[in-house]
Every structure is written in C-alpha cells, then in structure tokens.
Amino acid sequence: MIKKFLMISLVVAIATASYLVGGRINTETEISKGESSVLKEPQTRDEEIISINPGSENEDEILQFEVPSDPQAALAWSALMDEEGEYAAYAMYSAVIDEFGPVEPYLTIREAENRHINALIRQLSRYGINVPENPYLGKILAPKDLQTAAEAWAAGEIANVQLYDQLLLQTTDSNLIRVFSNLRASSNDQHLPLFKAAAENGGSLTSSQMQEIGRY
Numbered sequence: 320m321i322k323k324f325l326m327i328s329l330v331v332a333i334a335t336a337s338y339l340v341g342g343r344i345n346t347e348t349e350i351s352k353g354e355s356s357v358l359k360e361p362q363t364r365d366e367e368i369i370s371i372n373p374g375s376e377n378e379d380e381i382l383q384f385e386v387p388s389d390p391q392a393a394l395a396w397s398a399l400m401d402e403e404g405e406y407a408a409y410a411m412y413s414a415v416i417d418e419f420g421p422v423e424p425y426l427t428i429r430e431a432e433n434r435h436i437n438a439l440i441r442q443l444s445r446y447g448i449n450v451p452e453n454p455y456l457g458k459i460l461a462p463k464d465l466q467t468a469a470e471a472w473a474a475g476e477i478a479n480v481q482l483y484d485q486l487l488l489q490t491t492d493s494n495l496i497r498v499f500s501n502l503r504a505s506s507n508d509q510h511l512p513l514f515k516a517a518a519e520n521g522g523s524l525t526s527s528q529m530q531e532i533g534r535y
Contacts, residue, residue, distance in 0.1 A: 384451060391492045392446035398486055398499065399439040399450070403478040405502075408432050410455035411475065415468050418461035422523045424513040425468070431505065438498050445494070465522025473514040479506045 384400065387393045398404050412429035416422065440450050462468040483503035490496055516532055517524050524532070 384454075387443070387446060387448050389446055391490060391495060392443060392448055394486050394490050394492075395439050395442040395446070395495060395498075396448065398482065398502070399436065399443070400454075401482060403475070403482040405432055405435045405439060406453045407455045407459075408475060408479065409436060410453060410457075410459045411472065413456060414459045414461040415465070415472075419465055419468075419523075422465065423526065423529050424510075424517055424524050425472075427529065428472075428510055428513065431510070435502050435505070438502065442495060442498055466518065467522070469514050469518035469522045473511065473518060476506045476511045476514060479503075 387396050399406055409432040412425045415425045443450050462471055480503055483499050487499050
C-alpha cells in the first residue's frame with residue numbers, strides 16, 4: 320500500500336516568507352463528472368505551519384487509505400485526497416472560517432471546493448470507488464492571522480495547479496481530462512486572484528470587493 324506523508328507542504332515555508340501571493344474560487348458550471356496519506360508528527364502553531372491538530376489517537380493511521388488499483392481512478396483519488404487536493408483545501412478554508420468567522424474570500428471559495436469535491440466523487444463513482452468522508456476536517460490548524468492565511472492559501476492554489484498539471488499528463492480518460500482541466504482553471508484563474516487581493520488587503524475581502532473582483 321502506497322503511503323504519503325501529510326504535512327500540508329504547500330505552506331511549510333510560511334514561517335520564513337511572504338510566500339507566493341495569489342488565490343482560489345469556482346466558475347465551472349457543471350464539472351461533472353490517489354494516493355494514501357499518513358499523518359506526520361504535528362507541529363505547533365508557533366511554527367506557523369499549517370498542520371494536523373496534535374493529540375488525536377492513532378495519528379499515524381487517521382489518513383491512511385488504499386489507493387484504487389485502477390490507474391485512472393487513482394488519479395481522481397489523488398486529486399481528491401492528496402495534501403494539495405480538494406479535501407485538504409476544503410478543510411483548510413474551514414479551519415480559517417472556524418477561527419475567524421465567515422470571512423471572504425474563504426467562505427465563497429470553500430463553497431467552490433465543495434463543488435470540486437463532488438465533481439471528483441462523481442468520477443470515482445464511475446470506477447466503482449467508495450469515497451471516504453473528508454479525513455482532514457478538524458485536523459488542520461488555522462494560521463495565526465488572516466494575512467498569513469491569505470498568503471498560505473495562495474501558495475496552496477499554486478500547489479493545486481501543479482498537481483493538476485501532473486495529473487493531466489497521466490490521464491487518458493476524456494472525462495478526467497475535462498474535469499482536471501476545469502478544476503485547474505478554477506484554481507489558477509479564479510481562486511488565485513481572490514487570494515492575491517485578500518493578501519494585499521490585510522487577509523480578507525469585503526462583499527463589495529468580492530463583487531468588484533467578480534471572479535467567482
């Protein structure tokens with residue numbers, strides 16, 4: 320069984336950087352229609368690393384799952400389950416909202432992530448794969464402030480785009496090509512500009528600013 324460490328590597332450099340600034344939201348109208356992960360030793364919030372909450376039992380087994388044996392199904396699984404994937408992104412935005420309230424663009428982008436998740440679940444269902452509930456929920460700490468969050472999620476969107484670049488090179492399934500392309504475009508063209516704007520605005524956006532940017 321393939322194993323993958325989950326350190327939310329997309330933001331591991333936050334402590335030393337004003338890392339890449341950008342963002343993530345949804346335009347797909349109907350984007351219809353992985354690898355296993357293992358928890359690594361959690362970090363503390365003082366280290367400014369987005370991480371798994373400490374203290375949970377059997378930490379090294381919480382995110383461990385069998386990868387689908389079908390190579391194409393495994394690609395859709397990766398898009399959903401990897402640390403750069405859609406389940407992790409949804410949990411990250413949820414952590415920010417739980418910590419700081421229903422702030423934008425995190426609230427709107429989380430809604431988009433839910434649509435992304437459903438699109439990938441539909442694809443996995445075509446292959447007869449039973450998809451687990453989101454294993455990242457409740458296990459990711461929010462950054463110390465919204466400014467840090469905006470910069471971190473910008474980096475996360477870039478990592479997500481890179482993930483889809485890799486997956487698109489490997490798939491021969493026309494449905495997956497369409498879905499991966501749409502999800503990649505959503506991250507690169509819509510979510511990134513919102514997080515970039517949020518990072519330039521202290522970490523969040525008002526409703527009027529969201530409407531002005533209009534990329535969702």
